[in-house]
Amino acid sequence: MPPQPPAPPVFYTFKSNDILVDSLANFVVKAQRDAVDKRGKFTIALSRGSLAANLRGLVGQENVQWDKWEVFFCDEAAVPLSSEDSNYHSNYLSFLSTVPIPPSQIHTIDPSLLGDLEELADEYEKQLIGHFAASNAARYPTFDMILLGMGPDGETASLFPGHELLTERDAWVSYIEDAPRGPKARITMTLPVLTHCYRAVFVVTGTEKAPMLHKILDEPEAGLPCSRVRPAAPGLVFWFADTEAASETAYPPTKFRWIDNQKEAEEAFEAARKRKERRVKEEESGEEESGPIRL
Numbered sequence: 001m002p003p004q005p006p007a008p009p010v011f012y013t014f015k016s017n018d019i020l021v022d023s024l025a026n027f028v029v030k031a032q033r034d035a036v037d038k039r040g041k042f043t044i045a046l047s048r049g050s051l052a053a054n055l056r057g058l059v060g061q062e063n064v065q066w067d068k069w070e071v072f073f074c075d076e077a078a079v080p081l082s083s084e085d086s087n088y089h090s091n092y093l094s095f096l097s098t099v100p101i102p103p104s105q106i107h108t109i110d111p112s113l114l115g116d117l118e119e120l121a122d123e124y125e126k127q128l129i130g131h132f133a134a135s136n137a138a139r140y141p142t143f144d145m146i147l148l149g150m151g152p153d154g155e156t157a158s159l160f161p162g163h164e165l166l167t168e169r170d171a172w173v174s175y176i177e178d179a180p181r182g183p184k185a186r187i188t189m190t191l192p193v194l195t196h197c198y199r200a201v202f203v204v205t206g207t208e209k210a211p212m213l214h215k216i217l218d219e220p221e222a223g224l225p226c227s228r229v230r231p232a233a234p235g236l237v238f239w240f241a242d243t244e245a246a247s248e249t250a251y252p253p254t255k256f257r258w259i260d261n262q263k264e265a266e267e268a269f270e271a272a273r274k275r276k277e278r279r280v281k282e283e284e285s286g287e288e289e290s291g292p293i294r295l
């Protein structure tokens with residue numbers, strides 16, 4: 001059978017940051033239940049930046065099987081784990097320190113290798129191989145969920161536009177010495193890993209993200225790193241945005257609900273597209289009024 005093309009991105013928008021945070025928490029917990037039922041554990045990768053704060057809804061959630069979580073990091077700065085530039089550190093402060101995931105299931109870089117970026121990346125890749133080799137016969141690891149942010153130039157993890165790292169096909173983890181923003185020296189999961197998961201989930205909030213979110217979702221042909229995260233079947237990509245971040249985007253938003261497979265993602269996209277088309281027509285013909293009409 002020829003490989004199926006990736007399903008269209010599922011785009012959820014929320015009226016406020018609090019609603020997004022709660023919905024995201026419900027979504028992660030549902031994905032966790034699903035993964036534990038099917039595979040006995042929940043393997044998740046986290047990103048640096050505002051994401052950690054948007055995971056606050058997970059704290060205090062009931063029925064979470066924290067002992068089944070295996071936590072990795074999409075990218076990491078070559079800095080001590082106590083540095084505020086560290087992905088681990090930012091997620092630890094606002095999320096990981098507040099939930100009972102066994103420390104041995106939180107997989108950080110080896111800080112004794114900070115002096116050698118290549119070794120740092122190789123060692124992290126070995127951790128992934130050690131974790132996935134037994135359960136996964138595929139060429140790349142299959143995370144249950146990869147949580148991502150969108151940077152100002154359309155970068156994600158430490159994959160920056162126009163950088164040669166974007167063409168990496170073999171390594172699972174690679175390194176970058178010249179990141180154009182933030183800490184220069186980092187390691188990062190490569191694009192094949194990000195596009196090989198069950199669920200890639202971007203979380204974007206705030207007005208300053210609006211122009212870039214428009215580019216990523218409405219002009220994917222520009223090939224910016226975030227647009228390239230299109231997991232192959234059975235994988236899916238989801239976008240969680242607040243109304244501010246979504247304000248310049250024409251891509252049709254889907255009503256928030258659980259979407260489990262390619263077919264459901266395609267149907268949701270088609271329904272959203274039609275709903276949006278109808279709305280535009282109504283607005284054009286002036287049928288939609290926002291308040292009482294005096295006759």
Ligand SMILES: O=C(O)[C@H](O)[C@@H](O)[C@H](O)[C@H](O)COP(=O)(O)O
Pocket residue numbers: 047048049050051075148149150151152155156157158182
């Ligand atoms: O190391 C990094 O810089 C991140 O991995 C990066 O890809 C981040 O996720 C985005 O820049 C979004 O960051 P914000 O959500 O904080 O804007």
